[in-house]
Amino acid sequence: MNHISHMQELATMKAIAETLNQSNSLSVMLEAVLEKLLDVTGLHYGWIFLMDDQHSFNLSAARNLPPALAHNDNQMARCGTCWCVDKYFENRLKDAVNIMSCRRLGQAKDEGVHDTCGFTHHATVPLRIGERRFGLLNVGSAGKNHFADEELALLQAVAFQIGVAVERMRLHQAEQRRAEQFARLGVFSRELHQAVSYGAAQVQLAEHAVQLLAKHFDWPAAALVERVNGHYHVLAMHVEGELQRSVVKLPDPLLPILTSIPQGSRSAELPEQALMHLQKLPGWSGASSRATTVWAAPVIPYEGRSEQLLLAGSAQPAFLARVESEVLEAATEHIAATFEHARLEQNRRELVRVEERNRLARDLHDSVSQMLFSLAMSAKGAEALLLDQDLETARTTLREISDVSKDALKEMRALILQLRPANLDSGVAVALREYGRRLGIDVSLTCNGCMRGLPSAIQEALWRIGQETLNNIAKHAGVTQADIALYMHGSELVYVAQDNGAGADLEALAASGAGLGLSIMRERVEATGGRLQLTSSPGQGMLIEAFLPLSPADIGGIPVTDDDKNFNC
DSSP, rough: OOOOHHHHHHHHHHHHHHHHHSSSSSHHHHHHHHHHHHHHHHOEEEEEEEEOOTTTEEEEEEESSOOOHHHHHHHHHHHHOHHHHHHHHHTTOOOEEEEEHHHHHHHHHHHHOOOOOTTTTEEEEEEEEEEEEEEEEOOOOOOOOOOOHHHHHHHHHHHHHHHHHHHHHHHHHHHHHHHHHHHHHHHHHHHHHHTTTOOOOOHHHHHHHHHHHHOOOOOOOEEEEEEETTTTEEEEETTEEEEEETTOOOOTTTTHHHSSSOOSSOEEEOOOOHHHHTSSTTTTTHHHTTTEEEHHHHHSSSSOOOEEEEEEOSSSOGGGGGHHHHHHHHHHHHHHHHHHHHHHHHHHHHHHHHHHHHHHHHIIIIIIIHHHHHHHHHHHHHHHHHHTHHHHHHHHHHHHHHHHHHHHHHHHHHHHHHHHOOOGGOOHHHHHHHHHHHHTOEEEEEESSOOOOOOHHHHHHHHHHHHHHHHIIIIIIOOEEEEEEEEEETTTEEEEEEEEEEOOOOHHHHHHHHOHHHHHHHHHHTTTEEEEEEEOTTTTTEEEEEEEOOOOOHHHOOOGGHHHSSBOO
């Protein structure tokens, strides 16, 4: 490579360009292009370092290294420092440098352990695009201690080609990573949102969110923390997928680092000291070998200032930093939305409880209270009759008092049963049949699948829905028969109830604000994350369909037997 003609230069550039386009693997591409470069230029050996912003480098390709450098899996080339690396990180390498005496080769020669094959110098060319730098290309030959200007110009052009190819591949990797991470984010969001349907408290949601982060993302560690009284307390933390419940507070030296995150920032890469402090926490030593950076993003509530942060350790290279920050920001938005959803859900549940208490109060007033008032008046009348010695009329009045008291006791028992049936522990099917019997309704209940292993929250919801169904039939339908079916469909439990009674004009009910029982039923279904469908018209009876979602854990906990396929439960 002493003198290069224009045609040779063009041929070299063409060969390099063709090689660069033959692979989508960065390591394979770098090895191939280095081999081609040595072949077309006649140089003997070379290697490529890829650098990052943390002043670390990686031997990404090597060809024909002398035994002194190649020994023990290129250990001498992989480890330690040298003049070209030092000058790179000192930002003193702008273009191809004519000759650098290689410290690595000099050290190997001084140690005399392995042969350097006469290699003592190499040319060094920075890999960069514009102002962005990301590596070094080193090439040389035995006994060669000078490169002509045209040789350096060719190496500079080749380095630019390599730089463009590396950037193209990194952009491709970043887009692949972004697509994969956001696909995982969608599943993460759905599973996290589903937890709200089962009434989880915020601490439980925090732990569930962190567990889902461990499940769906390859971050070595993640933590949800909250600032309370000047300290950051841990709501939930995982390290390599294991919850770390022993950690309750972050080290105090982290406080100024975390509080220095600018207000309004959606995410920030924390300084190296943050990782050092976190590595002192229980369990983090196992993640420290993988985590190279720590990111923080505020969990911004819909109202008020955020005092919560999501911390995540990342093992990804620097060129994927933007992707990591985008995914972390999106994850915090989903977590914040879930926390807000949980707060609203808790408020809605409280409103349902208040509305139900009001309904019970109205029922007590309309039934038991009126009966008790009637009993009091009848008792006074009977007392007056006894004083007047009108025994026959008094006897009739006492019989009426007995009948009314029995009716009042029946009503009271029915209302108590609405709060919590004594036999719900025997199954919701048994409870609904018993409740129907008390109301004078014959309930035909069919199950396709076993209902005995359902979570208590779902059983409670089924009981309330069935209860409202039977109440409506008893009060409005004018029939004494109801058909109810329960069955599994995919990841949903389906409840279907039908009667052939008077039916109702659903639009008129909605417009008038009547139909309180149906409204409570809808609230019950939606509180589980499900949906309710009503079908009715005057004189045509009513069809009620409720679809209640079940988590994979819920489905897995339901026992299945051959008898469960289709039976009257």
